[in-house]
Amino acid sequence: MINVTVNNLPVEIEAGSTVLDAIKLAGFNVPTLCHHPKLKPYGSCRLCLVEVEGARTLQPSCVVPAADGMKIHTDTEKTRAARRFVLSMLFSERNHFCMYCQSTDGDCDLQQCAYNEGLNHWPITPAYKPFYVDTSHPDFILDSNRCILCRRCVRTCSELVGNHTLGMEERGSATILIADDNVRLGESSCISCGNCVQICPTGALYDRRSAYQGRDTDLTHTSSVCMDCSVGCYRVVKTRDNRLVRIDGNYDANFVEGMLCEKGRYTPFTNTQERIRQPLIRRNGDLIPVSWGEALSTFSTQLKAHSGEEISAYINGRQPAETLSLFRNFFGNEFEAGQVALVGHDESAAIALELAKEFGAFESKLEVLNDADVAVILGADLVKDHQVAGFMLKRKLSEDLALIQITKEANTLGNNFSRKLIKVGDEYSKLLDLVTGTKPFECQEPEARYCLQALEALAAARQPVIVIGKEFAAKENMDQLRRTIEFARGINAKVVVLKGNTNSFAAAIYGLTLRPELKGSAVAFYALGDGKVCPQALEALKASGYKVVQSSYCNEATALADIVLPCKIWNEEEGHYLTTDGRLELNRVAIVADEQQRSVLEVLNNLSEKSGISLNADWQKELTDKISSIVLA
Amino acid sequence: MAKPKVASDWLAGCAGCHMSFLDMDERIIELTKLVDLRATPITDLKEPDEEGVDVGILEGGITNTYNEEVAIKMRERCKFLVALGDCAVFGGVPAMRNFPGADAALKRAYIETESTDESGKIPNDPELATSVHVRPVSDVVKVDFFLPGCAPSADAIFYVLSELAQGRIPEVNDLTNKWH
Numbered sequence: 001m002i003n004v005t006v007n008n009l010p011v012e013i014e015a016g017s018t019v020l021d022a023i024k025l026a027g028f029n030v031p032t033l034c035h036h037p038k039l040k041p042y043g044s045c046r047l048c049l050v051e052v053e054g055a056r057t058l059q060p061s062c063v064v065p066a067a068d069g070m071k072i073h074t075d076t077e078k079t080r081a082a083r084r085f086v087l088s089m090l091f092s093e094r095n096h097f098c099m100y101c102q103s104t105d106g107d108c109d110l111q112q113c114a115y116n117e118g119l120n121h122w123p124i125t126p127a128y129k130p131f132y133v134d135t136s137h138p139d140f141i142l143d144s145n146r147c148i149l150c151r152r153c154v155r156t157c158s159e160l161v162g163n164h165t166l167g168m169e170e171r172g173s174a175t176i177l178i179a180d181d182n183v184r185l186g187e188s189s190c191i192s193c194g195n196c197v198q199i200c201p202t203g204a205l206y207d208r209r210s211a212y213q214g215r216d217t218d219l220t221h222t223s224s225v226c227m228d229c230s231v232g233c234y235r236v237v238k239t240r241d242n243r244l245v246r247i248d249g250n251y252d253a254n255f256v257e258g259m260l261c262e263k264g265r266y267t268p269f270t271n272t273q274e275r276i277r278q279p280l281i282r283r284n285g286d287l288i289p290v291s292w293g294e295a296l297s298t299f300s301t302q303l304k305a306h307s308g309e310e311i312s313a314y315i316n317g318r319q320p321a322e323t324l325s326l327f328r329n330f331f332g333n334e335f336e337a338g339q340v341a342l343v344g345h346d347e348s349a350a351i352a353l354e355l356a357k358e359f360g361a362f363e364s365k366l367e368v369l370n371d372a373d374v375a376v377i378l379g380a381d382l383v384k385d386h387q388v389a390g391f392m393l394k395r396k397l398s399e400d401l402a403l404i405q406i407t408k409e410a411n412t413l414g415n416n417f418s419r420k421l422i423k424v425g426d427e428y429s430k431l432l433d434l435v436t437g438t439k440p441f442e443c444q445e446p447e448a449r450y451c452l453q454a455l456e457a458l459a460a461a462r463q464p465v466i467v468i469g470k471e472f473a474a475k476e477n478m479d480q481l482r483r484t485i486e487f488a489r490g491i492n493a494k495v496v497v498l499k500g501n502t503n504s505f506a507a508a509i510y511g512l513t514l515r516p517e518l519k520g521s522a523v524a525f526y527a528l529g530d531g532k533v534c535p536q537a538l539e540a541l542k543a544s545g546y547k548v549v550q551s552s553y554c555n556e557a558t559a560l561a562d563i564v565l566p567c568k569i570w571n572e573e574e575g576h577y578l579t580t581d582g583r584l585e586l587n588r589v590a591i592v593a594d595e596q597q598r599s600v601l602e603v604l605n606n607l608s609e610k611s612g613i614s615l616n617a618d619w620q621k622e623l624t625d626k627i628s629s630i631v632l633a
Numbered sequence: 634m635a636k637p638k639v640a641s642d643w644l645a646g647c648a649g650c651h652m653s654f655l656d657m658d659e660r661i662i663e664l665t666k667l668v669d670l671r672a673t674p675i676t677d678l679k680e681p682d683e684e685g686v687d688v689g690i691l692e693g694g695i696t697n698t699y700n701e702e703v704a705i706k707m708r709e710r711c712k713f714l715v716a717l718g719d720c721a722v723f724g725g726v727p728a729m730r731n732f733p734g735a736d737a738a739l740k741r742a743y744i745e746t747e748s749t750d751e752s753g754k755i756p757n758d759p760e761l762a763t764s765v766h767v768r769p770v771s772d773v774v775k776v777d778f779f780l781p782g783c784a785p786s787a788d789a790i791f792y793v794l795s796e797l798a799q800g801r802i803p804e805v806n807d808l809t810n811k812w813h
Contacts, residue, residue, distance in 0.1 A: 098812040099719050099726060099783040111812060120810045121722050121771060121779040128731040145732075 002068040007075065015068075019061035020048060023074055030074050031083060031113045033090075033201055034150035035062040038257045039159055045090070045150050047113060049082045050074050058082050083117050092124035093173055094131065095145035096202075102211045103146075103203030110148060110202045131176060136186030139266050140197045140207050142177065147204035149175050153196035160257050162394025164416065165190045177204070189412075192262040193387070198248050209269055210238070210246035219245055223252075225577055225585035226264040227318065227502050227570060231366065231388050232579030233260055237571055237590035244268065244571060244591060255367075261387035268570070273553035278596045280564040287564060292598070292606075299563055300610040302523050302546050308336035310522035312544065314343045315600070316531035320575020320587070321506040323601040325619030327527060328510045330604050334613045338521055342512040343534035346500030348473035349508035351481065355497075356630040359485050363631040364465075364494040365581045369393055372465040374458045376404040376435060376493070378428065378484065380469020383411040386498050386580070389467070402457030406431045408471050421454035428472060428480040436487050464493035473497055499580040506578035509626045520544040526557055527600045530569040533557045550600055568599045575601070578623055582631040637687035637798055641673040641717070642707055644700040645727045645767070646693025649784040650718035651675055656787035664791065667798035681710040688713050688797050691770050694720040696727050699762035701773055708774035713797065716776045717790070719783040719812060721769060726783075728767040735764045778803060783813035 001012050004019075006026035013022045018041060023030055034045040043063035050061045053071035058078065066072075073079065090096070090110065098104045104111055131144035149168070154177070157166040165188055169178045179188035197205045213219075219238040226233045234253035238246045247265050249258040279295035280287040303311060313331035315324065324342075331337040355362060369375065369392040382390030390413055393401060402419035406428065414420045423431050435458065458464060466488050473481065488495050499505040518536045520543025528537075530552040538556055541547050549557045550565040558564045572593035577585050598606075643651060651674060657664070664670070671686055672678040681689060689711025695701055708714055719725040730738035744753040770776055780793055780803075789808050796803040803809055 095732065097719075097723060097725070097728065100729070104813060114812075115807070115810055118805045118810065120781055120805050121716070121769065121776075125768070125772060126724075126728075126731075128728075130732040 002066060004066050004068070004070040004072060006072045013066055017066050019050060019052070019059060019064045019066050019070070019072055022066045023050070023061055023072065028074050030061055031116055032062055033109055033113060033148060034152060036152055036199060038251060039152060039155045042151060042155065045148065046086050047083060049086070050079055051076050084119060087114055087117060087119050088123045090148050091122045092126050094127070094129070094147065096126070101146060101203040102206055105215050106217050107215050108202050127173065129173070134185050136184035137190065137192070138186065138208070139192050139194060140205055142185055142205055144176050144204065146202045147177055148202055150201060152199045152201060153177065153205055156195045156199045158395070160259055160395055161193055161195055161391045162397055163189065163191055163193070166196060191387070192266060193260060194262070194265045195249065195259050207246055213245045214240050222588050222590040223250055224587045224590065225579070226260065227577045227587050228263040228267060229386055230499050230502055230505060230580040231386050232577065232583055232585050233264055233388050234258065235260055235264055239590050242592055256388050256392060259388055259391055263387065273555065276551060276554060276558065276564060276566040277594070278566060282562045295563055295565060296603070296606050296610060299548050300607055302548070303335065303607070304611070306522045309338045311335055311337040312339040312519070312521040312524045312540065313337050313527070314339070314341050314518070314525070314537045314540070315512065315527040316529050316534070317342055317344055317500065317504045317507055318502045318531040318570070319527065319529055319600055320573065321503060321578055321584070321623060322575055322619050323599065323604070324503060324507050324510050324512060325622065326601060326604045328512055330608060330613065334611070339518065340512060341518065342504065342507040343537040344501065344504065346470045346504060347475060348468070348470045348497055349499035349504045351473040351475070352497040352499060352630060353508050354478070355481060355485060358482070361629055361632050362485055362495055363497055363581070365631065366392070366496060368465050368494040368496065371463050372396070372401060374402045374404065374461040374464040376458070376464065376466045378406050378466065378468050379408070379426065379472025380467055380498050381407050381409065381411050383413050385469070389498065402454045404435060404454050404458060419450065419453040419457050421451040426471060428477055432480055432483055432487070461491065461493070464491055466493050466495045468495065468497045470498070470500060496581065503577050505580060505582070506623055509578070509623055522546065524548070526550070528557060529567050529600055550603060565603060566597050568593045568597045572597060573599045576620070582627040584620070584623060636667065636669040638671050638682065639668045639688045639690065639794065640671045640681035640686040640707070640711065641690035641692070642681070642703055643674050644691060644693030644703060644721070644770070645696035646718060646720045646725070648674070648692070650692040653784035653787050654790050657791045658787070660791050664794060664798070667795060681707055683710070685710045685712070687711065688715065688794070690715045690717050691721050692717045694724045694727050695765065695768045695770060695773050697762035697764050701765070704770055704773045713777045714774065715778045715780055715793065716770045717780050718785055719781050722779045722781040724767045724769050731767050735766070739764070780809055781812045785811070
């Protein structure tokens with residue numbers, strides 16, 4: 001600990017803290033623009049200048065380390081004049097006319113700084129130099145005329161996302177934000193995660209869909225967990241007048257610094273499917289609108305008219321844990337249905353459960369990726385799926401993380417890693433021989449040098465992490481999986497199994513089997529919700545007698561159903577999601593659904609009332625009891 | 634004591650700031666108890682009194698030589714000058730044309746728009762004022778108080794005028810410093 005004074009107030013602060021940290025600890029504030037708590041200090045905007053006694057010039061508090069005995073002054077004639085000068089220079093450089101910018105009134109840090117300093121006009125005439133506006137990206141716009149060159153976006157893209165798309169070109173006032181080697185954003189290596197847009201302090205990078213839809217303070221903010229995959233990132237769903245406006249990462253959450261990927265931020269906006277608005281029943285070949293009462297009575301009659309063996313029930317993994325549990329109880333326990341299945345192709349969750357039976361709790365939390373010095377990725381494409389887990393590795397490039405990756409298809413994850421062993425294929429047995437060093441290493445130049453470096457890194461690793469994805473986590477690889485876990489134990493490596501989509505971990509714990517031999521039956525119920533139609537489920541449905549589909553959207557499954565039930569979508573229903581590393585998180589209601597929309601859970605409750613079945617509601621305990629035997633705290 | 638005299642005029646603006654002034658509604662009656670409202674674009678008298686006024690108010694930025702004349706005349710005839718609104722304070726919307734330059738902007742407006750045919754021409758009557766680089770009022774004359782906003786709220790205008798009427802300089806605060 002060291003001692004400093006801020007505006008004559010003594011504070012004790014940890015060595016290694018910055019002057020800005022000390023100022024904040026002492027309860028004072030200095031304006032900042034380039035600084036952001038999620039990013040490393042940078043010191044480009046010069047707005048946070050303070051007086052340090054004995055220093056020749058004013059010091060940028062965000063980057064200067066606090067030293068013992070330092071006397072800091074934040075509010076002197078000199079600092080005030082410097083701040084006004086810095087702001088005047090910033091406003092003079094480009095187009096910072098607020099009246100035709102979409103980011104004002106609380107959405108712009110630059111404007112707010114001017115307000116805070118009482119700057120009510122621009123002492124320096126603007127340069128009026130026009131810059132190119134890049135509108136090539138489908139999700140956001142880059143207007144360099146609004147850019148203050150703080151590089152928060154560049155630093156987010158490299159430090160947090162690890163994608164290194166954004167950078168700067170030219171010098172001085174001509175400095176300009178570019179993508180790659182100066183190509184248009186829409187044609188660049190950008191992965192559309194949008195984290196740069198969220199962190200931009202001005203209107204230089206802005207979201208297309210939410211532009212001019214209101215200030216952030218006009219929007220209703222709903223904190224939720226992202227359920228577009230099983231990583232479980234924290235997001236804030238922003239709505240206005242019951243309309244979805246924007247999705248942001250939750251900076252209050254420490255998990256992956258509040259990052260989101262394209263799936264979590266933008267995909268919910270690109271859905272163009274037609275919504276189902278009311279229950280429908282097929283009569284004389286056509287689907288006719290009916291009341292919920294009639295639809296449910298007909299469904300219930302069909303269920304009662306058949307023995308359990310003649311009933312099949314399929315559910316999509318995007319459904320909340322509450323629903324999955326009730327679904328299993330209703331169809332599995334009460335009806336003893338012939339098939340009660342989760343549809344999809346991803347066995348990883350069930351495999352993890354299987355391995356935990358043999359090895360005990362063998363998995364670690366996703367955060368271990370942050371501390372890894374060697375990452376072995378077996379059968380997971382972190383560029384396509386579970387992208388934010390991929391960010392956790394990509395951003396460690398500069399820390400010289402060694403990457404060993406085996407995937408069916410090539411991907412760009414390892415592109416910039418200097419110590420890497422990339423193998424494309426699924427001959428895990430051979431590749432494990434290589435990784436575990438049980439077979440002599442054969443490889444051709446120049447690849448060999450990379451591979452050797454990576455394997456050497458693994459041998460000397462301080463904190464190796466083994467990530468197992470869906471390609472590897474399959475029944476036919478059980479022996480190799482066992483071998484991998486044993487190898488991990490031997491070298492003290494952490495293991496992470498990425499468990500499929502959204503809630504498949506919860507579904508696996510509830511014993512909802514995956515990829516069964518889906519067969520036709522007398523009555524089939526497909527609880528699809530807002531998910532995608534599974535081809536296998538569709539085939540089984542076709543082979544069935546009476547078909548009931550609950551779906552949010554019109555699709556191939558609803559087209560052949562005898563009863564179609566509307567369904568709430570992700571932002572209309574509250575429910576729990578079990579992340580791949582065993583965090584049970586809540587997705588909240590952000591949009592109030594039309595009264596004709598019901599969730600699968602509500603339908604199951606309606607049906608059980610009709611059938612006089614009361615269901616065990618202790619869905620949560622079953623999950624929490626099990627998790628500790630799979631994932632280490 | 635005689636009520637302080639107030640005069641206003643507009644330059645390259647949209648009249649929105651004066652509309653916002655009218656938005657103070659019945660408080661105008663209160664205000665006229667405090668000040669002697671003289672020449673404004675919305676009253677009969679069109680030029681500030683030759684013998685001078687206490688407070689001059691200018692809406693809009695400087696886009697041509699005529700705006701410069703009006704601004705200089707107002708400055709000469711008032712003791713305290715208020716720049717009213719984002720155009721007067723910063724240059725505002727008309728200043729957008731500084732980015733492509735006045736020539737390109739005129740060409741686009743009079744010749745290249747979708748609604749003009751080949752007969753389109755840029756007005757060049759010698760009686761027309763000459764376009765200049767768009768500037769805030771403070772680039773031409775000294776401004777004593779800046780009231781930004783597009784438009785500044787009626788509350789802000791009422792506050793500033795009632796403070797000035799009572800011989801006080803208005804504060805720069807959340808009400809009076811709100812750009813749009």
